[in-house]
Amino acid sequence: MNDTASLRCLALLLILLFVGGGTAAAQEKSVNPGINDSYKEPDPGEFKKRFETESREVFANREQIVAAAKVKPGMAVADVGAGTGLFTRLFAKAVGPEGRVYAIDIAENFLRHIAKTAKENGIENVETVLAMADSSNLRPESVDLAFISDTYHHFEFPQKTMTSIHRALRPGGRVVVVDFHRIEGVSSEWVLNHVRAGQEVFRKEIEAAGFRLVEEPKFLKENYYMIFEKAALPDAKSPDSRKADDK
Numbered sequence: 001m002n003d004t005a006s007l008r009c010l011a012l013l014l015i016l017l018f019v020g021g022g023t024a025a026a027q028e029k030s031v032n033p034g035i036n037d038s039y040k041e042p043d044p045g046e047f048k049k050r051f052e053t054e055s056r057e058v059f060a061n062r063e064q065i066v067a068a069a070k071v072k073p074g075m076a077v078a079d080v081g082a083g084t085g086l087f088t089r090l091f092a093k094a095v096g097p098e099g100r101v102y103a104i105d106i107a108e109n110f111l112r113h114i115a116k117t118a119k120e121n122g123i124e125n126v127e128t129v130l131a132m133a134d135s136s137n138l139r140p141e142s143v144d145l146a147f148i149s150d151t152y153h154h155f156e157f158p159q160k161t162m163t164s165i166h167r168a169l170r171p172g173g174r175v176v177v178v179d180f181h182r183i184e185g186v187s188s189e190w191v192l193n194h195v196r197a198g199q200e201v202f203r204k205e206i207e208a209a210g211f212r213l214v215e216e217p218k219f220l221k222e223n224y225y226m227i228f229e230k231a232a233l234p235d236a237k238s239p240d241s242r243k244a245d246d247k
Contacts, residue, residue: 044113081151085114138168162209
């Protein structure tokens with residue numbers, strides 16, 4: 001190879017490295033910087049007044065929301081973005097003493113509150129897990145259902161977080177997502193300013209992380225309810241296809 005050709009190859013390599021590095025850097029950026037600032041040191045008492053009130057649709061419909069998730073005794077459920085523990089306590093009752101509920105949150109104050117209230121109420125099947133901004137921190141194949149209520153729009157790194165949830169689900173595991181309808185001219189100003197995207201965008205993001213929409217119960221008004229099932233990751237090959245490639 002002559003000097004000119006070598007220089008051209010070097011230039012091409014540098015371009016590829018620059019472009020690739022730019023893509024990787026873009027993937028590392030939060031999709032909604034600052035969305036979780038108020039959860040760095042939350043006051044559980046104050047948030048309980050906001051979260052556990054009849055004026056909040058998911059609280060008013062909490063029993064129906066849990067029923068629609070179709071949990072059974074003995075199941076392991078992850079309450080992702082557990083907050084004050086409203087649904088953690090309800091799922092703990094639904095899965096029974098042989099089941100397990102993992103209360104997942106990025107705020108240690110919330111987790112301490114959940115552990116304290118669980119102990120006070122004699123609930124022994126709840127375990128708290130401190131999440132990261134880009135991971136649920138759940139063990140691989142440790143849960144049957146991941147429940148995400150009014151929390152998905154708080155995911156700063158949705159692809160990474162959903163990938164961690166995909167990894168944590170057992171075969172045939174499901175994800176329930178409840179979040180706000182975001183519709184221009186219909187939704188409140190608070191929702192339009194607070195929630196970064198609407199249902200179709202969130203659905204596509206979740207499906208891209210290896211999930212398939214299987215059900216969409218229609219009993220909420222301000223929120224929507226989607227049930228996904230764990231599927232193969234987009235770049236994963238089945239055992240049969242791998243065998244074919246090896247021939």
